Amino acid sequence: MPDTLTPGLCSGPLPRVARRRRAVAGAALALLLAVTACTGSPEQRSGATDRTGDAPVAVSGPLCEALPSGAEPGSPGSLVDRSPDQALAWIPVLTTFEAAVRATGMAAELSAAGGLTILAPTDDAFRAKFSTANLDHLLLKDTETLRGLLKEHLLGGARPVAELVAAGSVTTLAGTTLAVTAAEPGARLADRAETVCADYRVTGARIHVINKVLGSLPDTAHEEENHH
Amino acid sequence: MFSALLAAALVATAVPAQAQVQPSAAQQQAEPNQVQGLTVVQGDGYATLAWTQLAGATDYQIERTPYAEDGTPGAPVIVGVWRPNRQINNTEPTFADAGFVPGNRFQWRVRARFGTEAQPYSAPVSGTTKAHWGDPATPGENLRTQWENTLGAQYTSDVNEYAYTAAIDEASDRVRVVEIGRTVQDRPINMLVIGYPKPPATPEAVAATNPLMVNCNVHGNEPGDREACLIMARQLAFTKDSKTLDLLSKTTMLIVPTLNGDGRAANTRGNSTGQDLNRDHSLIRQPETRFLAEMVRDYRPIAGYDGHEYGNTNTGDLPMLPPRHQNVAQGIFDESQKMIEGHMYGQGAKDGWWACPYGCTSNANVGLSEETILRNTLGLKNVVNSLLELRSSGGPTRPDESNTANNRRRKTYSALWTFNEFFKYHGASVGDITRARAEAITSQSANEGRIVFRGSRKIEAYPAPHPGEAPPPVDAPTSERILQQPPCAYKLTEEQYHGERTDGPAGKRTTAAQRIAAHGWKVIKVGDAYLVPLSQPQRGLIPLLLDEQAVEGLVAGERIAPTLTGTHNGPLVVSGVACLDGATVRGPIQVRPGATLIVNGSSINGPVNAAGAAGFVMTDSRVNGPVFVAGTQGPVVLVGNEVTGPVNATGSKGVAPLVAGNTVNGPLSCTGNSPEPSNLEVANSVRGPKSGQCALL
Numbered sequence: 001m002p003d004t005l006t007p008g009l010c011s012g013p014l015p016r017v018a019r020r021r022r023a024v025a026g027a028a029l030a031l032l033l034a035v036t037a038c039t040g041s042p043e044q045r046s047g048a049t050d051r052t053g054d055a056p057v058a059v060s061g062p063l064c065e066a067l068p069s070g071a072e073p074g075s076p077g078s079l080v081d082r083s084p085d086q087a088l089a090w091i092p093v094l095t096t097f098e099a100a101v102r103a104t105g106m107a108a109e110l111s112a113a114g115g116l117t118i119l120a121p122t123d124d125a126f127r128a129k130f131s132t133a134n135l136d137h138l139l140l141k142d143t144e145t146l147r148g149l150l151k152e153h154l155l156g157g158a159r160p161v162a163e164l165v166a167a168g169s170v171t172t173l174a175g176t177t178l179a180v181t182a183a184e185p186g187a188r189l190a191d192r193a194e195t196v197c198a199d200y201r202v203t204g205a206r207i208h209v210i211n212k213v214l215g216s217l218p219d220t221a222h223e224e225e226n227h228h
Numbered sequence: 229m230f231s232a233l234l235a236a237a238l239v240a241t242a243v244p245a246q247a248q249v250q251p252s253a254a255q256q257q258a259e260p261n262q263v264q265g266l267t268v269v270q271g272d273g274y275a276t277l278a279w280t281q282l283a284g285a286t287d288y289q290i291e292r293t294p295y296a297e298d299g300t301p302g303a304p305v306i307v308g309v310w311r312p313n314r315q316i317n318n319t320e321p322t323f324a325d326a327g328f329v330p331g332n333r334f335q336w337r338v339r340a341r342f343g344t345e346a347q348p349y350s351a352p353v354s355g356t357t358k359a360h361w362g363d364p365a366t367p368g369e370n371l372r373t374q375w376e377n378t379l380g381a382q383y384t385s386d387v388n389e390y391a392y393t394a395a396i397d398e399a400s401d402r403v404r405v406v407e408i409g410r411t412v413q414d415r416p417i418n419m420l421v422i423g424y425p426k427p428p429a430t431p432e433a434v435a436a437t438n439p440l441m442v443n444c445n446v447h448g449n450e451p452g453d454r455e456a457c458l459i460m461a462r463q464l465a466f467t468k469d470s471k472t473l474d475l476l477s478k479t480t481m482l483i484v485p486t487l488n489g490d491g492r493a494a495n496t497r498g499n500s501t502g503q504d505l506n507r508d509h510s511l512i513r514q515p516e517t518r519f520l521a522e523m524v525r526d527y528r529p530i531a532g533y534d535g536h537e538y539g540n541t542n543t544g545d546l547p548m549l550p551p552r553h554q555n556v557a558q559g560i561f562d563e564s565q566k567m568i569e570g571h572m573y574g575q576g577a578k579d580g581w582w583a584c585p586y587g588c589t590s591n592a593n594v595g596l597s598e599e600t601i602l603r604n605t606l607g608l609k610n611v612v613n614s615l616l617e618l619r620s621s622g623g624p625t626r627p628d629e630s631n632t633a634n635n636r637r638r639k640t641y642s643a644l645w646t647f648n649e650f651f652k653y654h655g656a657s658v659g660d661i662t663r664a665r666a667e668a669i670t671s672q673s674a675n676e677g678r679i680v681f682r683g684s685r686k687i688e689a690y691p692a693p694h695p696g697e698a699p700p701p702v703d704a705p706t707s708e709r710i711l712q713q714p715p716c717a718y719k720l721t722e723e724q725y726h727g728e729r730t731d732g733p734a735g736k737r738t739t740a741a742q743r744i745a746a747h748g749w750k751v752i753k754v755g756d757a758y759l760v761p762l763s764q765p766q767r768g769l770i771p772l773l774l775d776e777q778a779v780e781g782l783v784a785g786e787r788i789a790p791t792l793t794g795t796h797n798g799p800l801v802v803s804g805v806a807c808l809d810g811a812t813v814r815g816p817i818q819v820r821p822g823a824t825l826i827v828n829g830s831s832i833n834g835p836v837n838a839a840g841a842a843g844f845v846m847t848d849s850r851v852n853g854p855v856f857v858a859g860t861q862g863p864v865v866l867v868g869n870e871v872t873g874p875v876n877a878t879g880s881k882g883v884a885p886l887v888a889g890n891t892v893n894g895p896l897s898c899t900g901n902s903p904e905p906s907n908l909e910v911a912n913s914v915r916g917p918k919s920g921q922c923a924l925l
Contacts, residue, residue, distance in 0.1 A: 066631035074381035092381050092632035099495035127539075132449070136496045 060161070060185040063122070063196035063209060067091065079202050084110035084118060087202040093209065096126040096135065097153075103139045104147040115158030116205045117170075119189065121213045122196065127221065129213040134220040145217070152176055152215035158206045161186050161198040178214070190214060263288065263338045263350035270358045272459075272648075273641025274326035276580040277308075277336055279350060281319050285340035287311050290323050291349065292628075295333040304337075307628040313584075313694040314544070314625070315577035324545070324580030326641045327626070327634035329379055331359030361463055368399035369466045375455045375640070380633035383451045384458060386415060386489050392458060393418055393485065400465035401426045402476065408484070409519025412500045412733050415489035417519055421527075422464045422483065424476035435528035436909060438662055439480040440654045441611075442647055443520065443534045443602060446506045448491025448498070452618045452636065453535025456643035457485045463648075475655035482529055487516050501733045506534075507598065509605035510773055511743070511782060513732040518746045520602075524609060525748035528908065530661050531567070531654050532613035534602045535643060540592070541623030542697055544584035545642050548572060549615040551607020552684035553597040554705060555768030557668030561685055563612040563661055569690060571653045572614075572646065581645055582625070585687050586617050587700030595700040597684040599772045600780055608769040609747075610668040612661050618643055666910040668765075670868035670889040674848035675763040675809075675828045679711040679771045682779050711777060716807035716826055717752075717761040718774040718785030725751075725758045725783075740783050750863035750883065752824050752843030754805055759788065763828045763847040764865055764886070765908065790828075799834075808849075816853070819844065822861075835873070854894070857885075864905075866890055874916065877901060887912060887925055898922035 057076040059067075068074035074090035082090070085107035088098040097120045101107055110116055126135065138146040151174035155164075164170055164180045165187045171177050178190040186195030186208070193212035200207035258264065265280035277290060290308035293301050308323050315322065328334065335354035340347045360376050362369030373392055374384040384392065397405040397420075404421045411417060421427040421434060428434045444457035461483055464476060486492055490500035498504050503514050512518040538547055550564030568583070576583040587595030595615070599605055603615040618639040622629025629635040654661065683705020689698065725741050732738060741758075744751060749766060752759040762770055771777075776784040790809035798815045800806075802823045811830040819825045821840030827849050835853040838844045843862040846855070846869055854873040857864055857880070864877055864885035874894040877885050884903040887896070888910040895916035898905050907925040912918075918925065 063630075066634075068379070068381050068633065072381070072633075073378040090378075090381055092636070095495055103494060132497050136498045136502050139494055139496050140498065140500060140502045 057199075057201050059197050059199050061195050061197040061209070063093065063211075067093065067197055067209075076200055079200060082202050083107075084116065084202050084205040084207065087200065087205075087207060088118075088120065091120075091200070091207070091209065093122040093124070094120050096123050097121060097150075099139060100146055100150055104143045104150060106147065106150060110154075111204050114156060117155035117157060117159045117164070118205055118207045119153040119155070119193070119195075119210050119214065120207055121153065121193070121210050125193075125211050125213050129217075129219055129221055131220040131223040134223070148174060149213075149215050149217055153210075158201075158204060160206060161195055161208055164189075164208075172214070174215070176215070259348040261285075261340060261342070261347035263340055263347075266336070266338055266350040266353050268336055268353045268355050270355060271324070271579065271641075272358055272361055272463075272644055273330050273637060274324045274580070274645065275328075275334075275336070275355070275357055276322055276324050276578075277338060278320065278322045278580070279338050281321055282340045282347075284342055285347075286343055288321060288323075288338050288340050289346065290325060291337045291339070292325060292328070293335040293337075293352075294328075295335065295354070297333075301335065305628050307626065309625045309627065310338075311625060311694060313691055313697070314582040316573050316691050317577050318691075320577070322577060322580035324642070324645070326638040327622075327629060327631070328357060328637070329633075330357055330637075332357055361459060362466060366466070368396070369462070371395050371399070371462055373455060373458045375636075376459070380636040380640075383492075384455060386486070386493055389458065389485060390416065390418070393420060393461065396420070396461055396465045403427070403461065403465045408523045409515060411488070411490045411516055412514065412736060413490045415486075415493070417487055417489065417516060418485060419523065420461045420481075420483040420485070422461065422476065422481040423479070424473050427480050431526035434480045434482075435526070437478070437480045438654075438658050438909070439482050439527055439529045440531045440651065441482040441484065441524075441527075441529035441533075442650070443484050443487060443532065445486045445492055445535065446488050446602065447504070447536060448488045448494060448496050450497075450535075450537035450618075451492060452537050452639035453616065453643045453647075454485050454492070455636075455640040456647055457483050457535070459640075459644055460647050461485075464651075472651075475651065479655065479658065480527075481651065482523075482527055484520065484523070487520055506536075506602055507600040509602045510599045510608075510769060511731070511780060512738075512746055515733070515736045518738065518743065521605075521743075521746040524606070524611070525746065529611055530658075530665050530909075531650070532602075532606050532611050533616050533647060533650050534606070534613065536615065536617045537620050537639060538586070538617035539620040541619070541621045542694070543586075543617075543619055543623075544582040545619055545626075545638075546572070546576065546581055546583040546646055547586035547615075547617040547619065548583055549586040549595045549603060549687065549700065551604045551613060552595070552687065552703070553599055553604040553607060553768070554680040554683045554685055555599075555772070556604065556607035556685075557610060557664075557671055557768070559664035559667045559671075560607050560610055560612055563657075563664040564607065564614055566660070567612060567650075567653055567657070568614050571657075572649060573690070575649050579645065581642055583646075585689060585700050586615055587687075592698075593701060595687075596703045597680075597682050597705075598780075599682075599769060605769070608772075609766055610665050610672065612664060616643065616646055662909070666889060669908060669910050670848070672765050672767040673763050673865070673867035673889075675714060675716070675761075675767055676848065677714075679714045679768075679775070680705045681709040681711070681772060681775070681777055683709055709777075709779070711771065711775070714762055714771065715787035716763075716790045716809060716828070717759045717788040718770070719754075719788050720758040720760065720774070720783060720785045722756050722758075724785065743782065750843075750845070750865055750886070752845075752862045754824055754842055759805065759824065759843065760785065761826050761843075761845045761865070763826060763845055763867075765867075824862075860885075864901075867910075877905060877922070887922060890914075892916065895919065896922050896925070898925075 079087040154173040186198040193210040195208045198208040269276045288310040292307045293304040333356045337349040339349040374388040445454040508517045572583040606613040684703035773782040774785040790807045792811045795812040800817045802819045805824045807826040808830045813832045816834040817836045819838035819841045824843045827846040829848045832851045836855045840859045845865040847867045851871045856876045860880040863883045868889045870891045872893040877898045879900040885905040888907040890912045892914045896914045897919045898921035
């Protein structure tokens with residue numbers, strides 16, 4: 001695929017920023033001052049394969065080229081050593097899903113023993129599904145329902161997308177069975193959602209970014225008041 | 229052919245630092261309908277492309293090609309589409325290209341389309357874009373936000389915001405970070421107070437510098453403006469630009485990065501209770517909005533911007549809107565429009581940003597008159613201001629924004645452009661803004677004319693909208709939303725005023741009294757009730773909270789009608805409450821201890837004497853004789869009067885007398901008032917000597 005992105009001027013990986021971003025203010029201050037100078041040289045990249053140390057990370061799907069890659073912060077290669085909840089915070093199209101993980105206190109559960117597969121809907125998918133008021137309600141007041149919704153997007157075992165396709169059907173942690181069919185280069189799930197950037201490898205989990213919200217909550221996007 | 233070469237040479241000369249023309253085949257031979265005269269000038273996070281208008285062009289496409297550090301070109305991408313509704317002057321087309329990583333190198337080309345038929349590309353112009361603002365080797369300047377460091381992959385967290393602003397405060401004498409309050413979940417709500425060489429020490433001293441404010445993040449899931457605010461704070465704190473420092477030496481910039489810290493952390497529109505804070509600026513049920521109201525009361529900004537994002541693909545880069553509520557003083561509306569249409573539209577056309585009225589899509593039911601929206605609330609508080617939306621998605625005019633980071637960068641740098649332009653506009657127009665504000669304060673205090681509960685002034689689409697788009701809804705007031713004869717005051721019972729309320733978060737609830745105080749209204753205690761006179765600077769807002777007809781009222785106060793509207797011959801002795809509206813009194817007025825006198829738009833021929841009154845309010849009136857107000861137990865308000873004779877205000881207790889915009893043909897003397905009198909920066913014109921506490925008013 002065409003490489004339309006170029007490395008940033010100051011694009012070295014900045015792992016300390018993310019790892020410590022909840023540090024106390026004093027420590028964070030020192031860190032901010034410390035990372036202001038550019039460090040590290042941009043890594044080479046080819047296609048959507050990211051290299052970190054000796055481990056190549058090949059993500060696939062139409063959205064991948066619009067996501068951080070190569071030496072950019074948040075690239076697939078930079079996320080392999082991160083916990084699932086941290087990794088979600090680096091993929092810029094997952095702000096709603098990531099907020100939902102925090103709202104439900106499910107960060108630890110994403111690092112469950114035995115690994116996990118995370119089918120993470122994009123922000124656009126959430127906007128197409130829920131009105132802003134509905135999303136606010138879920139995030140702030142109805143986290144039990146939200147937890148159930150997230151479980152519709154979690155599978156046991158850290159499984160590559162090809163393995164899901166080969167299996168033909170999978171069962172979510174909510175107990176729902178999803179049919180999985182091939183949809184090159186990824187998968188189609190429950191005849192509804194497709195992977196748009198699959199196979200992020202993170203510590204103990206696989207993250208597949210998908211383009212629709214799964215589960216059975218009612219659509220409310222049409223109620224959007226669009227007041228801003 | 230020769231002329232094309234000449235044009236290219238001129239272009240190269242015009243912008244030597246930022247752009248060079250590279251010789252190419254296309255350039256050596258100008259083709260029919262080829263765009264000529266392309267220039268590229270670098271801004272902070274954007275590049276302004278300008279070219280010569282081509283007769284008959286339907287629109288133009290902007291192409292950008294990245295260059296790797298070793299000079300290898302990448303794949304060209306169409307990043308922009310210029311349409312005729314982008315700017316008010318179509319004869320000099322411009323486009324602000326943004327979304328790229330600051331500091332990277334690119335080549336740009338522009339081509340016209342006739343209908344959908346693409347014409348040849350212009351000769352290319354290449355240049356290196358500006359890196360993140362600030363010398364990486366200079367302490368302070370080298371601070372970066374989390375958003376900058378991650379190239380837009382992450383927004384700056386609450387903790388990193390506090391660390392970053394504390395570091396600016398530490399490194400720059402120009403900046404003081406003030407905590408104006410706390411959110412429901414106890415996050416600090418900070419404000420950067422920025423002046424040169426340092427900001428004034430107190431809110432009162434800041435108010436004397438005609439400050440301007442930017443509210444950067446009221447909806448937690450609309451974070452683009454906030455990142456611009458954080459970058460702008462660094463620019464103002466460390467810039468060596470003499471023009472900026474000159475402006476900063478004459479005023480004070482107030483930046484509230486995150487009013488809704490809980491919503492930002494949770495990525496929700498509302499605060500932690502789910503309340504949309506931009507539907508709460510009048511009722512101020514939530515602590516966040518109440519603290520902002522108190523900030524506005526104490527620091528008295530004269531102009532403001534309120535930052536948002538908006539999910540409409542068709543509208544402009546930067547939808548803006550003035551305070552439209554019809555109770556807003558005409559001059560405040562006019563000045564806000566002048567700032568938006570007079571400056572932002574014009575400057576946007578120069579720099580390539582597309583400012584347009586918010587709501588400019590058919591059937592959009594947005595941009596209306598709710599006084600709960602900060603844009604309107606600030607207008608009702610006589611602050612010239614605008615809403616700012618950053619169009620959420622790239623839409624048809626910015627087709628390369630499926631990349632989230634590109635999209636985030638375009639939004640934030642367009643906000644940074646707007647806030648910097650706002651700062652410059654304020655500096656250039658401070659005389660007009662303060663004049664409009666002074667007129668608004670005096671005209672509102674006169675309590676003249678109808679009250680509208682909901683209803684807007686009209687906003688024209690300008691320039692003509694693109695097909696499918698329309699001006700914002702007219703939103704005219706309906707007859708049941710109009711009160712032709714406003715009362716003199718509202719009377720609130722003890723229960724209404726001090727009673728417990730349930731419309732706020734548990735543990736943070738406030739009474740009507742606390743909210744009225746946060747807005748800064750004058751209240752007169754009369755027996756076991758409380759009078760809120762309309763004749764004060766926020767007259768347009770008061771009925772929207774206290775009238776029985778209010779759409780989103782606070783309490784339904786009792787309307788107190790004027791007691792005298794005609795002519796009274798002979799002495800007038802006031803006991804209890806008297807309200808004169810358009811009255812003529814031929815004789816002296818004596819206000820007895822504990823009584824209240826409210827006078828609007830009246831004429832008094834004789835001395836006015838009040839000793840130990842509960843309250844004394846006189847606006848828009850003519851007095852032929854001395855005015856002596858002594859030992860008032862509650863507020864003293866003297867605004868926009870013409871007095872022939874001495875004016876004396878002494879020994880009032882508890883509330884600062886307001887003495888503003890009066891013409892006194894005689895001496896003005898104030899002594900022993902606690903707190904000291906204020907004029908809200910609206911000077912009095914005094915023929916005789918000014919002395920005591922009023923010496924500087």
